[in-house]
Each structure stands twice: as structure tokens, then as C-alpha cells.
Amino acid sequence: MRFISTYVHGIIDYAAAAALALAPNVFRFARLGGAPVRTLRGLSVFAVLYSVFTDYEWGAVKVLSMRTHLKIDAAFGLFLLAAPRALKLAGLDARARRTYEGFGLFSLAASLLTKTEVPCPSVVCMRSEDEEAVPARPAQPAAGTG
Template identity: 50%
Template sequence: MRFIPTKVHAVLDYVVAIALILAPTIFMFEEVGGAAVIIPRVLGVGLILYSLLTRYELGLVKVIGMPVHLVFDVLASVFLIASPFLFGFADEAPNAWVPHIAVGVAVILVVLCSKSQPGASVTGNRSAKAHAGSVA
């Protein structure tokens, strides 16, 4: 049941990336330091980078297909969810680890609901362009 258009997914990518980068400040766990702070910030920057390279409406260079992008999203989310346990900050206050899990789960849900192909104007579908030209 994939109902989220790639354009909406693209907007969410940039919003989530900024939220990840700012999460330690927003949720006030900067003082925990280490992996708790570094992981969301690195994943946020990474998300911006691979979003800029994705073949969808808000991609800049358009070299990564949407299915590969979605795999990156899932892998990053699984890592984000596991990070409090892998790096030992799950015993800190909940504000230091719950955002990692919540964002990771939310992104996986978005991936499951996102379309895996952008519209014809983004993919360069010649038949769709030809049809659009004949209608105009």
C-alpha cells in the first residue's frame, strides 16, 4: 500500500535530515555526547547527501534510483534504532535515546508507504513526454 508520492517523500527527507542534525539540541541530550549526539547528526548529513543524489523531484544530481534510496533509508533507520543499545546510551535519560528509536521507526513506516518510482517528468519517460506533447 504505497500511497506517499516521491515528491512528498523528498520533502520529508530534508525535514527529517534537519531534525536529525538538530535532535541533540531539540531534545536536550547534547551533554550525553559521544554516539548519542554524533549518530543522528551524521545520519542527517548523510540523508541530505543521498537525497541530493536521488532521482526524484527534489534530487539535484539524480544518480540514485528511488528503490536504492529506500534501502538506504531502511538501513540508516535500523542503525538509528539499534544505536542506543550498540553504543550503550540506552541507560541514559529517555530524551537521549527515545528520539533515535522514534525517528527510526517513523522513517521505516514512511518507506513502507512511499512509492518506489517518481513521476514521468522526473524519470525521463519518453512515452509519457511524447504523450504530454501530443495532448498540449
């Protein structure tokens, strides 16, 4: 059952990206440096980029559909789960490994629990504070009128 709205998912996206970047310091494995830290910080940048390019309430460029975004989230989660073993991240201690696994499970859960349809995609309409929904492109006046 998908119950997380795309609006809330967008908030989660940007918060999780910030958390990924800060995780090595928060969980005290930044001292390891190298691949474990660079990988999380690189993934943080990637998460922001594909969120910016998603056609949902928090996207700016709106190229990726929400379904595509959620597929990327799922792949992102699987990568985070597999990375400590697959990449043989040197010097990965238990805290770092659990951090990767925690973010991986979180990303998978978000991908499976978020609604796939944006209530009002940018191509259809835009919202303002005063109106519920208006056409994204106002109707053009008929030729020869004012």
C-alpha cells in the same frame, strides 16, 4: 499500500535531516555530547547526501533510483533502532534513546509507505510551470537544417 508520493517524500527527507541535526538540542540531550550527539548529526549529513543523489523531484545529482533510496531509508531506520544498544552509546538517557527509536520508526514507515516509482524521472522528462511534461533532451535538428 504505498500512498506517499516521491515529491512529498523528498520534503520529508530534508525536513527529517534538519530534525536529526536539531534533535539533541530540541530534546535537551546535547549536553551529553560525544557519540549520541555526533551520531545523529552525522546521520543528518548522510540523509542529505543520499537525498541529493536520488533520482526524484528533490534530487540534484540523480544517481540513485527511488527503490535504492527507500532501501537506504529502511536500513537507516533499522540502524537508528539498533544504535543505542549495538553501539553502546555512552550516557544515552531515556530522551535520547526515545529520539533514536522515534526517528528509526519514522524512517522505516516512510520507506514502506512511499511509492517506488517517480512520476517523471529526470531521465525521461522534466517539468516546467507552463508545460506538463516535455522530453528531457530536445530533439536535435536533422543534419543540414537550420
